Amino acid sequence: MDIEALCAENGLRLTKPRRVILQVLAGMDDHPDAAELHRRVIEIDPGIALATVYRTLRLLEEKGILEKHRFGDGPARFESADHPHHDHLINIETGDVIEFRSDEIERLQEEIARRHGFSIVSHRLEIYVRPKK
Amino acid sequence: MDIEALCAENGLRLTKPRRVILQVLAGMDDHPDAAELHRRVIEIDPGIALATVYRTLRLLEEKGILEKHRFGDGPARFESADHPHHDHLINIETGDVIEFRSDEIERLQEEIARRHGFSIVSHRLEIYVRPKK
């Protein structure tokens, strides 16, 4: 994620809070919620407000740079949209999230939408699982 | 949904609020949220509290009698789990929900979970769509 390019392209000011938040987002390989991201952010700059994290997350989601998920109840969780589309297995015993991708399933979804006269805007497939005994 | 049997089986008291809420749930063919259900409930008995609706919904979801969905942001929405499993197409222009089912997709999900060493507890597939021009 090239931070400066990203802001320039979208007519956004490259402020210090944004630099820090984008740095944290670039360095994440999990699916944290806003509070967890804020924790990581204030470790770098303790002055940054949770509201700013929310505002930035919203902005980035609108620009398609982040994906927002609602796994089960609780706060929304985020991941960067810079890697190709995939779906999620959620281990309900640990909360861990495993990414997977099935072209076959993607194809079937297209077909279903088409059959109903729609085109797909986005979709979400979550499989809640438990380790097999 | 046989209301009395349902309560008896689960060790629940058949109170007036529960009777009314279950009646409303039985007569629904859409995917309303708690506030909407409460509106329908107080049309029958104006004294029933929103908190009771929430408590009852939670109970029924835990018993597997209701399914709770989180389509996009906003409040959770419910549907009765008395008809066979299916997934949802959500028309983002109207908010309408269309149910569908694909055995092929179900099968592929099983396979994916198994390949990762898990068994499926539940899953959720939502396709957000727009009418094709």
Added chain:
DNA sequence: TTGTATGCAAAATGTTTGCAGACTG
């Protein structure tokens, strides 16, 4: 009669917003 269920209001949770001041371009 005993414990479960209810209504009400308050609390909890997650997120957004108004505002006055700070900072970027």
Added chain:
DNA sequence: CAGTCTGCAAACATTTTGCATACAA
């Protein structure tokens, strides 16, 4: 310098909870 961003606190939306009372079994 103009207009965007920020921190803060308050507002908001949804859901849960504590408590005294009502009610089903």
